[in-house]
Amino acid sequence: MNTPHETLPKTHNVNVESVRPLIMPRELKASLPVTECAVNTVVEGRQTIQNILAGTDPRLLVIIGPCSIHDTDAARDYAKKLAELRKKYLDKMYIAMRVYFEKPRTTIGWKGLINDPHLDGTFDMTEGLRRARKLLIDINCLGLPTGTEMLDPITPQYIDDLIAWASIGARTTESQTHRQMASGLSVPVGFKNATNGDTQVAIDAMKSAKSSHSFIGIDDDGTTAIIKTRGNAYGHLILRGGSNKTNYDPESVTTATNALQAAELPSRILIDCSHANSEKKFQNQERVWDSVIEQKITGSTSVIGAMVESNLKEGNQKLSDNLEYGVSITDQCIGWGKTEQILHAAYQKL
Template sequence: MDSDSSLEDGRIESFGVMAAPVDIKNDLPLSAAAAHSVNDGRAAVRGVLERSDPRLLVVVGPCSMHDPVACMVYARRLHGLAAELAGSLLLVMRVYFEKPRTTTGWKGYINDPFMDDSFRIEEGMRRARRFLLDVAELGLPAATEALDPISPQYLGDLVSWTAIGARTSESQTHREMASGLSTPVGFKNATDGDVDAAINAIISASRPHSFLGISRYGRSSIIRTRGNPHGHLVLRGGAGRPNYDSVSVKLAEQSLIRAALPPNIVVDCSHANSFKKPEMQPLVLADVAAQIRDGNRSIVGVMIESHLEAGNQPIPKDLSQLRHGCSVTDACVDWATTERMLRELAATTADALQRRLATAGRE
């Protein structure tokens, strides 16, 4: 006899059927070109983390995706810049579909693709997969944040680098999920600036786990993972203070070494490190570049929030009033600034990165 639904579903309005991951993947299959791009992107990121590739990982792109047309314009531009700077920088496009909210607000393209509170999640998932396919077929690696633990079953085959955010690095669910992801995973320090939580997450995710989830067929499953050996630390500042400076980086490096982890650090130029002021992101990046030029070896990458246009905008009731290529979440630097930042980063660090390669394996 079924249990009384009023005892367990008293606050549930309805249950909607969601297509299984395998069905959406069959409708939007991974092409040979896309698979090659994703595999190459993952291998390149692993090479950076393992120090066989001296380049800097650069995760760059919009704070969040809300307009696939504008973001595809951005992707094509980034693809061209990636080829130009390939000797020093490994450019990976930031493609974030899910947005954690402190209280309420737009939760991202998958949750509400039409930005009208219609919450057509299956349509959002299909559109997100279509966009990632387009990016991969262009030959550009993609990065995203793993927020919903079910989403990777739908999109994980198209991602080359994954972030676990500041709000979720302490979450057991996200540590377990990260242990089974096929990508390298960057764990951000907590919103209060605490680095230990992220370091504990790296250790946890490197171990095997068993937990409840769904299979590619959409069935509830016991998922058993092998552990992810490519977890690393992302410094994003916290509690109103930045932590990209040389002292903070050195302290984080020492904490990683004490935990018997590789001293791999990615610096997020946005969030608390720039006080969420996009005009300060170039200053953060210039400081990081100078640290690398002067001999720092623990910084292996950076993150930049960037779009076609500078700043951000609220979501209007009349969506036709949205400015093309301007963020609806955190404010971004514009494309011209992005080009300048990345060219200067490549020029400042080129010699130091080659020295890293020359001494690889002897440190």
């Protein structure tokens, strides 16, 4: 005879096909511990970016690198080149490498190195986290600080000790979960305006993340825990355009500055040279970059820097079994030659 619970319909995990254990943050950090050279770069990077946001360091902040990381060998090659350029321009520009492991998708698609490192739908996330952490250690040991988007609220426990700057994307800026997460991150955080171009949601996010929060998360042992944060004082606005409109021009920057001041927030703005500001065409990033440099040299105190999507080779390619080395599989990027050109030209003007 069936017991009562055996006759009840299933109400838990109805649409879950499988559950696999994930490596604990503490275990991953023990297998790939931070090194002295990495820690020094992270600490110096965070402090410098905080100083730029505070207005005590006048250098232009430049977050530059691939739209997403899918090949860690290519990423290392890019990082070595960027680290050398960084040294040449350090007195006028503070360069950090864009190292994005998670990609928010409008509908479906490849979600990034951490989610699917083998690019084949096997979703070996433990391996993805290992590759991400190892790459961050290697890049930081070149003396090159790193920045990334924080998308999954669990991910920071695995890699945030190796990051100097973070962003919250246009699709998640309005999310309470991401605002809470940002309030506890150990790094300065940029909030992008919404995909429709609305900056108010990012301004609201900055106010929220500046405050203390308590929420459900995990600790270094992977145990579900109540996380209480102190609040993050180094939030700033990222203008990325939206709804087929750009917002990098001086008039848009002035409008955003006024809105920040009305909200009693620091008027510190980073311009995204890609996405809607470039109409998703890599050729247009230079136009946005040139505007940022012009605004900076003509006295803008609001514009603190720019973000550029750049790779070893220009353009992008579809995910396939025969990928070209150094070409993005997500958004279009400028190539290395153009990267050298725009950084040199900016340095000459600044």
